[in-house]
Every structure is written in structure tokens, then in C-alpha cells.
Amino acid sequence: MNTNALNIKPNEPGPYDLVIANGRVIDPETGLDATRHVGIKGDRIAAISATPLQGTRTVDATGRVVAPGFIDLHAHGQELPATRMRAYDGVTTALELESGLLPISDFYADVAKEGRPINYGASAAWTYGRITVMEQGAQPPLPPPDGTITWFDNAFAYTGWQNTLATDEQVTQILNWVETGLKEGGIGIGINGGYAPGYGRKEYYALAQLAARYDVPTFTHVRYVSVIEPNSAFEAIEELISLAADTGTHMHLCHLGSTSGCDVTDCADLLRKAQERGVRVTTESYPYGAASTAIGAQTFRNPNWMAQRGVKSYSAVEYDGQPMTEASFNALQQSDPGAIVVLHFLEPETDPADQKLLDTSVLYEGAAIASDAMCWTDSQGNLIQGDVWPLPTDAFAHPRSAGTYARFVRQYVRESQKLPLLEALRKTSLIPAQVLEKSVPQMRGKGRLQVGADADIVVFDLNTITDRATYVEPAQTSVGVQHLIVNGEFAIQDGQLLLQSLPGRPVRRPVQV
Numbered sequence: 001m002n003t004n005a006l007n008i009k010p011n012e013p014g015p016y017d018l019v020i021a022n023g024r025v026i027d028p029e030t031g032l033d034a035t036r037h038v039g040i041k042g043d044r045i046a047a048i049s050a051t052p053l054q055g056t057r058t059v060d061a062t063g064r065v066v067a068p069g070f071i072d073l074h075a076h077g078q079e080l081p082a083t084r085m086r087a088y089d090g091v092t093t094a095l096e097l098e099s100g101l102l103p104i105s106d107f108y109a110d111v112a113k114e115g116r117p118i119n120y121g122a123s124a125a126w127t128y129g130r131i132t133v134m135e136q137g138a139q140p141p142l143p144p145p146d147g148t149i150t151w152f153d154n155a156f157a158y159t160g161w162q163n164t165l166a167t168d169e170q171v172t173q174i175l176n177w178v179e180t181g182l183k184e185g186g187i188g189i190g191i192n193g194g195y196a197p198g199y200g201r202k203e204y205y206a207l208a209q210l211a212a213r214y215d216v217p218t219f220t221h222v223r224y225v226s227v228i229e230p231n232s233a234f235e236a237i238e239e240l241i242s243l244a245a246d247t248g249t250h251m252h253l254c255h256l257g258s259t260s261g262c263d264v265t266d267c268a269d270l271l272r273k274a275q276e277r278g279v280r281v282t283t284e285s286y287p288y289g290a291a292s293t294a295i296g297a298q299t300f301r302n303p304n305w306m307a308q309r310g311v312k313s314y315s316a317v318e319y320d321g322q323p324m325t326e327a328s329f330n331a332l333q334q335s336d337p338g339a340i341v342v343l344h345f346l347e348p349e350t351d352p353a354d355q356k357l358l359d360t361s362v363l364y365e366g367a368a369i370a371s372d373a374m375c376w377t378d379s380q381g382n383l384i385q386g387d388v389w390p391l392p393t394d395a396f397a398h399p400r401s402a403g404t405y406a407r408f409v410r411q412y413v414r415e416s417q418k419l420p421l422l423e424a425l426r427k428t429s430l431i432p433a434q435v436l437e438k439s440v441p442q443m444r445g446k447g448r449l450q451v452g453a454d455a456d457i458v459v460f461d462l463n464t465i466t467d468r469a470t471y472v473e474p475a476q477t478s479v480g481v482q483h484l485i486v487n488g489e490f491a492i493q494d495g496q497l498l499l500q501s502l503p504g505r506p507v508r509r510p511v512q513v
């Protein structure tokens with residue numbers, strides 16, 4: 001935990017560039033929850049005051065919550081329109097950590113050229129290294145990775161990288177790719193193990209050791225998602241915990257809920273006991289009972305996959321908003337293995353017992369809320385990217401790509417009152433900042449509403465904030481975010497996205513090459 005050095009900073013003198021007046025100001029680190037005026041100078045918070053402040057510009061936030069902008073540790077869609085959807089959901093920083101990208105320098109350069117409304121960043125992707133090494137000589141040949149997710153989607157046409165054990169020499173080559181990504185400033189190591197479950201335990205051990213050497217976290221989608229043994233999620237989480245204990249590496253378990261499915265009670269218990277013993281594991285969850293993944297993924301290749309995921313019918317899988325049949329499932333897996341489908345592993349909307357299971361992961365003490373937001377595709381399945389806005393009405397992605405944070409606040413704070421607002425905002429801002437701040441110094445200035453902190457701020461109406469994205473019509477922005485301020489500039493003002501405003505900056509570790 002950091003020493004709260006930020007909290008004791010006195011207010012800087014005015015006038016301020018921007019004042020947010022009269023809001024219900026919340027800082028999850030100090031516990032501040034009171035009517036305050038916030039003064040911003042440049043890209044920093046310069047004053048938090050009980051008495052009015054003078055600013056070049058002032059916005060009135062009476063009756064609204066003023067909180068640290070939401071920090072999303074798990075955001076695959078890094079394209080411009082995907083980040084615009086996220087801005088409406090109150091997110092000021094969205095990072096691709098679970099899967100990651102390579103080469104890292106290409107990713108940051110490409111994004112910087114185009115600009116983003118919110119802060120962005122990525123981890124070094126183990127899978128990209130593994131695909132490159134394991135598919136050497138494959139026919140037709142796979143081009144080298146180019147820092148995009150499209151390259152990864154195309155790799156699903158090949159299966160050797162997914163289910164083949166690497167030789168010692170191949171492990172060395174894979175690790176070289178990953179290490180280069182760390183030297184280029186990648187935020188830790190993305191270990192998307194569920195997509196390449198054929199890795200050896202020594203390969204994973206070597207990755208954990210590499211992370212320890214650079215003192216960065218790993219972000220794992222564990223290799224098994226089954227609720228029945230052997231090769232269960234429980235076993236895969238044990239594998240992660242044991243490596244964290246052996247190596248001392250900080251290992252982050254991605255989407256506790258969707259990984260564990262209906263076995264979440266035991267999986268959460270396992271994780272909690274490890275944390276109580278001081279093992280450096282952290283986690284995250286999203287507030288949906290459906291997962292989203294490529295139909296060609298290994299999780300769908302086992303003939304017993306339905307029992308493994310705890311679902312009873314092919315109709316639990318939806319493609320483009322429509323339930324699938326055995327025939328349409330098999331046909332799509334054959335023709336387009338990279339196609340993204342939605343899998344309902346719980347039915348919280350209709351089954352109170354399933355809602356309880358979902359709550360076990362969402363309310364897990366110390367878990368961040370992270371969206372696992374996917375890229376948006378058009379009705380032909382093509383990636384929607386570039387300066388596109390609004391999204392076409394037929395744009396498709398899991399609704400969590402648009403509504404995770406507004407949904408979480410609506411359902412858990414306003415409607416069911418399972419969490420006080422301050423606790424909820426810890427999970428959306430402070431906790432994700434703390435997951436990263438030891439290895440990414442920039443994050444110490446985020447996730448807090450304090451003098452000296454980055455001016456990444458969400459102003460929202462607790463009475464109206466809601467997600468609108470559904471499984472059938474996902475391309476709908478959240479509503480209720482009045483203002484979104486990123487590095488001191490408006491990305492959203494009076495509920496409207498400012499299309500020309502691109503104040504997002506890279507979140508990145510220092511570059512060593």
C-alpha cells in the first residue's frame with residue numbers, strides 16, 4: 001500500500017483552469033465523501049475545498065458524484081470507437097493487460113498517431129510470442145505480429161500454438177519475445193493461458209520468473225474454465241497460486257467470475273486463503289453472467305465442453321445476438337474460428353441462485369471491476385476501427401464492452417444496495433490503480449481524488465446512471481455520465497462526447513531499448 005503521500009498536500013493557490021463546484025466529492029483512499037469544490041490546474045488536481053474556488057471555467061456539479069475516473073485493467077478493444085463507448089461508461093484509463101499485444105512499441109506508436117479520448121496501454125503478450133515461435137513454417141505462413149488484435153484473431157486458424165508443448169529452445173525464444181515487450185515498456189506480462197492450454201508448467205514457471213526479474217505483474221486467463229475435474233478452473237487457479245508462492249511474483253487472476261462459472265464459491269475461497277497467507281495474487285470481475293470468446297478457442301473444442309462450462313444446451317451460446325444450435329455452432333467453428341460468441345454460464349436475470357454466484361465474484365473483497373471489453377465488429381464480422389462515430393446500429397460486441405461500470409453502479413449501489421458508493425468506487429478506481437502502481441509509477445497519481453493526483457475525473461448522476469447495452473442490442477452507450485475529464489480536459493461535457501477532444505495519454509513503463 002502506498003504511504004498516502006498525496007493526501008497531505010495542501011491546496012495550491014488559485015485561480016484554477018477549471019473548477020468543479022458543489023459536487024459530492026468522493027476519494028476512496030482517504031474516505032472523503034462530502035460536498036466540495038475541486039480546482040484543476042493543467043492536468044492535475046490542485047485544490048479540494050469546502051469553500052468556493054475561482055476558476056477560468058466552472059461547471060456546477062450540484063447533486064452529482066465527483067469521483068476518480070474508472071480504471072479498466074482488462075480492455076481488449078483499444079480501437080478509437082471502442083474507447084469512445086468506454087468514455088460514456090465513465091472510464092478514463094483502459095488497459096489491454098490479460099491478452100496483451102506485441103510488438104509493444106508498434107501498439108503505442110499506432111495509437112498515439114490516431115489519439116484517444118482516454119488513457120491507454122498494454123502488457124507484453126505471451127500468446128503473440130508463442131504463436132510466432134510455434135507456427136514457424138506453418139502453411140500458409142503467418143505474418144509477423146504487428147501490434148494489433150486482428151493478428152491474434154487470425155491466428156485462431158492455426159491450432160499448434162494452442163495445444164502443443166514447447167521445447168526448451170522454443171520456450172527460450174518465446175520468452176525473448178515477451179522480454180522485448182517488457183523492455184519496450186509493456187505493463188507486465190499478459191498470459192492468455194485459456195487460449196493456449198497446451199503450454200508446459202515449466203513454460204509458465206519461466207514466465208513467472210521473468211515477471212519477478214522485472215518486478216512486474218502477470219495477468220492470467222487461466223488455462224482451464226471447466227467446473228468439473230480434472231483440468232478444472234479450480235486446478236488452474238491452484239497452478240497460478242502455487243507459482244505466485246514459489247516465485248514471489250505478483251500474479252493477477254483475470255475475470256474470477258467467468259473463469260470459475262458455477263464453481264465460484266470454492267474458487268474464491270481458494271484465492272482468499274492464498275491471499276490471507278500473503279501470496280501476491282489479486283483479481284477482478286465483471287457484472288455479467290455471460291462470457292465472450294472466439295468459437296475456435298480450446299474451451300469449445302472438447303466434446304464435453306457443455307458439462308465443463310455448466311451449461312445444458314447449445315442455445316446458451318449466442319452469435320450476433322441469436323441463440324445457436326449444434327449445427328450452426330459446428331458450422332461457424334469450422335468456417336470462422338476467430339468469430340466471437342457469447343456464452344451464458346450463469347442466468348442471473350432469471351435465477352436468484354445464479355445472481356448469488358455472480359455476486360461472489362463481483363463483491364469479492366479487494367477485486368477490481370474490469371470489463372474484459374471486446375472489440376466491436378460489423379455484421380460481416382469485420383473490426384470497426386478508425387474515426388468512426390457513432391457505431392453502426394448493427395455493431396456487435398459483448399454488452400460489457402459498453403456498460404460494465406454504469407451497470408455495476410446501478411445494480412450494486414443504487415438498486416440492490418449491496419455496496420455503499422464509497423466501496424464501489426474503490427473497486428472501480430483505487431484498487432485497479434494499486435494493482436499496477438508498484439511497477440507502473442504513473443498509476444500512483446490515478447484512482448484518487450486528491451491534491452496532486454491526475455485530473456482524471458468522472459462526474460455522474462447516481463440517480464440516473466445506467467447501462468443500456470444488451471446482448472441483443474449491445475451498441476448503446478451508457479447514460480448518466482455528465483462530465484468526463486481526462487488529464488484536465490473534457491472528453492465528455494454535459495453528457496456529450498467531444499469528438500475532437502483526445503486527451504488520452506499512454507500508460508507505459510519506462511522504455512529500456
Ligand SMILES: [Zn+2]
Pocket residue numbers: 098221254255372
Ligand atoms: Zn479472458
